[in-house]
Amino acid sequence: MDASTLDPFALITAFFILVLAAFVGYEVVSKVPTMLHTPLMSGANAVHGVIVVGAMLVAATAEGPLRIVMALLGVTLGTINVVGGFVVTDRMLEMFRKRPGGKS
Numbered sequence: 314m315d316a317s318t319l320d321p322f323a324l325i326t327a328f329f330i331l332v333l334a335a336f337v338g339y340e341v342v343s344k345v346p347t348m349l350h351t352p353l354m355s356g357a358n359a360v361h362g363v364i365v366v367g368a369m370l371v372a373a374t375a376e377g378p379l380r381i382v383m384a385l386l387g388v389t390l391g392t393i394n395v396v397g398g399f400v401v402t403d404r405m406l407e408m409f410r411k412r413p414g415g416k417s
Contacts, residue, residue: 358398365391 345353368391372384 354398355402358395358402361391361395361398365395 364386368384368388372381372388375381396411
């Protein structure tokens with residue numbers, strides 16, 4: 314499928330869905346209280362791990378250099394998000410662990 318066969322309506326629909334998802338995501342995340350960020354991040358990382366596996370499956374079927382590069386970029390950014398989220402969660406949980414020597 315080359316660029317000349319793309320349906321303009323499908324492109325506009327995909328762009329509309331992207332903008333709507335970004336807006337809804339921003340609104341949902343901005344309404345989360347500070348105390349819930351760490352537990353929600355842990356849950357989101359678990360879900361995003363499944364999404365990365367799905368992205369790898371999609372990348373395996375990618376044809377053409379542009380699609381392969383985009384698939385690799387998606388898997389890479391998703392993996393960075395998962396690893397970074399777990400690092401931040403671990404640092405947050407470290408604050409609640411007792412230190413040796415009895416000092417808190």
